[in-house]
Amino acid sequence: MNVEPYIEEVLERLWTLREQGITAPPDLDGFEFDIGAVLAEAGRRKWVAIYPERVELTPTGDTRAAGVIRRHRLAERLLFDVIHVDSASMEAGACELEHSHILSEEATDRVCAFLGHPPTCPHDRPIPRGRCCEKLTDAVRALVTPLSAGSIGTNYRIVFIASRSHRRLDRLCTLGVVPGAALRLHQTLPAFIVQVGGTDIALEPEIAADIFVVPR
Numbered sequence: 001m002n003v004e005p006y007i008e009e010v011l012e013r014l015w016t017l018r019e020q021g022i023t024a025p026p027d028l029d030g031f032e033f034d035i036g037a038v039l040a041e042a043g044r045r046k047w048v049a050i051y052p053e054r055v056e057l058t059p060t061g062d063t064r065a066a067g068v069i070r071r072h073r074l075a076e077r078l079l080f081d082v083i084h085v086d087s088a089s090m091e092a093g094a095c096e097l098e099h100s101h102i103l104s105e106e107a108t109d110r111v112c113a114f115l116g117h118p119p120t121c122p123h124d125r126p127i128p129r130g131r132c133c134e135k136l137t138d139a140v141r142a143l144v145t146p147l148s149a150g151s152i153g154t155n156y157r158i159v160f161i162a163s164r165s166h167r168r169l170d171r172l173c174t175l176g177v178v179p180g181a182a183l184r185l186h187q188t189l190p191a192f193i194v195q196v197g198g199t200d201i202a203l204e205p206e207i208a209a210d211i212f213v214v215p216r
Helices: 004-019 035-044 059-082 087-100 106-112 166-174
Strands: 046-052 055-057 157-163 182-187 190-194 200-204 211-215
Touching: 004 035, 004 046, 004 055, 004 059, 035 046, 055 059, 059 087, 059 106, 059 157
Parallel strands: none
Antiparallel strands: 046 055, 157 182, 157 211, 182 190, 190 200
16 A cells, blocks of 8 residues: 555644644544554654654654645645636645645746745645745746736736735725736836726735736
8 A cells, every 4th residue: 555645644634733733633533544554654754753642743754744735735826826726626636736746846846936936825824935935046937926026018917916914805806906807017116006907006015015917
């Protein structure tokens, strides 16, 4: 039996429980496989530390889990923001991409760069940073960029909005500034002026920095 996908599921669960501030018990439930055997194998590889009352990621396991989480959440971004699948299809597709290893580390970095190094997934959970996020090179160039880096007179399509402020997102939504919308950048100083649906809209620089676009 290939236990690799099962171990990755466990590492992913431990990571997300830790994000939520929850201590993972040694008898993790909700899996369709022998969790005891999978945890034992993960422990043998020194990816988890198993205690009587809890299970924790080791430093090497943390690195491994970060890669799993990164692949999954970038796949969600790609499927939801670019391919426009529904939420259920997004989750199923992301799981398949994550565990099939179609996304190698290099491919994952290229997807990240294409998306403009998004900080969060569609569920607003943080995406672990990769090497491409720390040092951009000509070989891995962002195709999706913040509107704040846009060129005057260029037409763009909004891919995603990274703001964590629900009030700001609601305001942008009422103005038609939503993922998928087309806009034209008219001005960058002192404020960003964009045309959306025939209407000119003024945006503060910090808001423009949260709007990620692709030329169209």
